[in-house]
Amino acid sequence: MLDKISKSTELKPWRGNIPIYHRYTLGVAGERFFKALRDHKQILASACPNCRQRFIPPKIYCEACFEETRDWSTVEGPGYIKTFTVLHRSLEEEPLERPVVVALIAWSGVRGGLLHRLGEVDPSGVKTGLEVEPQWAEVRTGSMDDIQFFRPPLNS
Amino acid sequence: MRRALETPKELAFEAAKAALDDAGLTINDIDSVVAVTAPDAFDGVHMNTEYFADGAGAKGKPYMRSYVGGGSGVFGVINGWYHVASGHFDTCLVVAEEKMSSALPHPQGAFNAIYDQFLERPLGVNLLWIFALEMNRYMHTHQVPMETFARVAQKNKRNGMDHPSSQSGISGDFTIQQIMDSEVMAWPVQRLMVSPISDGAGAMVLASEEFVRKRGLSPVWIEGVGWNLDTSYWTDRDLYYPRYVEKAARMAYDMAGVTDPRRDIHVVEPYDPFAYKELHHLEGLQLADKGQAPRLVEEGFWDRDTEVGIPSTPSGGLMGVGNPIAAAGMMKVTEIFWQLQGRAGKRQVKREVRRGLAQAWGDLMQVGTVVILGK
Numbered sequence A: 001m002l003d004k005i006s007k008s009t010e011l012k013p014w015r016g017n018i019p020i021y022h023r024y025t026l027g028v029a030g031e032r033f034f035k036a037l038r039d040h041k042q043i044l045a046s047a048c049p050n051c052r053q054r055f056i057p058p059k060i061y062c063e064a065c066f067e068e069t070r071d072w073s074t075v076e077g078p079g080y081i082k083t084f085t086v087l088h089r090s091l092e093e094e095p096l097e098r099p100v101v102v103a104l105i106a107w108s109g110v111r112g113g114l115l116h117r118l119g120e121v122d123p124s125g126v127k128t129g130l131e132v133e134p135q136w137a138e139v140r141t142g143s144m145d146d147i148q149f150f151r152p153p154l155n156s
Numbered sequence B: 001m002r003r004a005l006e007t008p009k010e011l012a013f014e015a016a017k018a019a020l021d022d023a024g025l026t027i028n029d030i031d032s033v034v035a036v037t038a039p040d041a042f043d044g045v046h047m048n049t050e051y052f053a054d055g056a057g058a059k060g061k062p063y064m065r066s067y068v069g070g071g072s073g074v075f076g077v078i079n080g081w082y083h084v085a086s087g088h089f090d091t092c093l094v095v096a097e098e099k100m101s102s103a104l105p106h107p108q109g110a111f112n113a114i115y116d117q118f119l120e121r122p123l124g125v126n127l128l129w130i131f132a133l134e135m136n137r138y139m140h141t142h143q144v145p146m147e148t149f150a151r152v153a154q155k156n157k158r159n160g161m162d163h164p165s166s167q168s169g170i171s172g173d174f175t176i177q178q179i180m181d182s183e184v185m186a187w188p189v190q191r192l193m194v195s196p197i198s199d200g201a202g203a204m205v206l207a208s209e210e211f212v213r214k215r216g217l218s219p220v221w222i223e224g225v226g227w228n229l230d231t232s233y234w235t236d237r238d239l240y241y242p243r244y245v246e247k248a249a250r251m252a253y254d255m256a257g258v259t260d261p262r263r264d265i266h267v268v269e270p271y272d273p274f275a276y277k278e279l280h281h282l283e284g285l286q287l288a289d290k291g292q293a294p295r296l297v298e299e300g301f302w303d304r305d306t307e308v309g310i311p312s313t314p315s316g317g318l319m320g321v322g323n324p325i326a327a328a329g330m331m332k333v334t335e336i337f338w339q340l341q342g343r344a345g346k347r348q349v350k351r352e353v354r355r356g357l358a359q360a361w362g363d364l365m366q367v368g369t370v371v372i373l374g375k
């Protein structure tokens, strides 16, 4: 029992996977959110009728009050960087050609936020609290890539 | 797939909110949350119950997932019961969810991977194969004609016409001939004798006696719970008889003080993903002798309007309402709840009911889970 076989490649395998893939539906809130991105270049929030809290991404319910959300609105103005990281390796641990900055972007007065890439910034210049806006993609399909990346406002 | 749009979170919220509203409670009355699904591969979200826990009202609360595959819908209620019965919590919200329409090309792909990697998976095995083999063994042992299974499917599909959550196209007034003529999928399993692919959620609020009294609620009581696991090797099981269901049932009967189930159980919701499974499970539950459940079908013993028998699957079950796996088990418990409260509407059974039983089946198809409810 204590013999150690360290090279699994020398053992006879049967290769397999779970033969399944998925088609995820966006859901009630997701349909509205992604349609607004695609058709109107708008980021939608939903709000709880009870505690008035607004949510990004929007949900059909407030998880605190357990009430259905009713009021939907577009977020105004730029968001800000709540936290960020600089990636140097891919998911498979391959070195990246150039570092990628990803950030949690939040809007004041709104709970939650969006995870996205930052663009048109020098990674060494990114700071928590920095204001950012979406760079909209020319061709939008109703996905997170409808925003190419977030970047500092052009007029600042 | 009436609910194909909603995400798992949204399905969970709708069910959890409906259960709270029905009980006249809010999320602030809930001390703990239990969430259940069958394998994550269906929804395609790893750690699915953790993912939708916010929709199940679990934010800021002690939360637990319990899991026995397809048996989880009933097992979630058992897990919720010991949250409360332990004295640790006054209330527990139990939420069951499943979204199977996401899984392509077919959810059976996930079932392929529950079988042995070397001996069985290379053959492309799935649940339909295995349960066609089991059904054949049951038919052979007791010499059951196909018409009998068609009658079970007909009963459940008719009953399902009166269920508000029935999936479109599933329930209906089918003739025996229509059912007998439906496509053979894996002989002897035919299209109209097997449950569909479904999306759904179900929820239930459990509370302590003290909480119920304090709040002046009109409850149904959990009188017994039981669960049991057979061998993991399907090849080594009896096949013609679900021993694991018998053991789970006997555990629940002992706890509930039920000494004669055929006298003391007045309505039953056995797990019915296949028509033969309803009969198989009724025998495991000791509600009929081995091989006798099919004979009783002919007498109308299991019909909703029986006056001398035990109405079985008045909800319509998995064949008449749909089979969002864990949510389907929960749907069976909620049906017994409504039957005992006299609130099942058109589905209300004719005979007087004071005690009912819901059962589910799952894991590697060797687990039985049983809950007995009483007035």
Ligand SMILES: [Zn+2]
Binding pocket: A048, A049, A050, A051, A052, A053, A062, A063, A064, A065, A066, A067
């Ligand atoms: Zn709220």
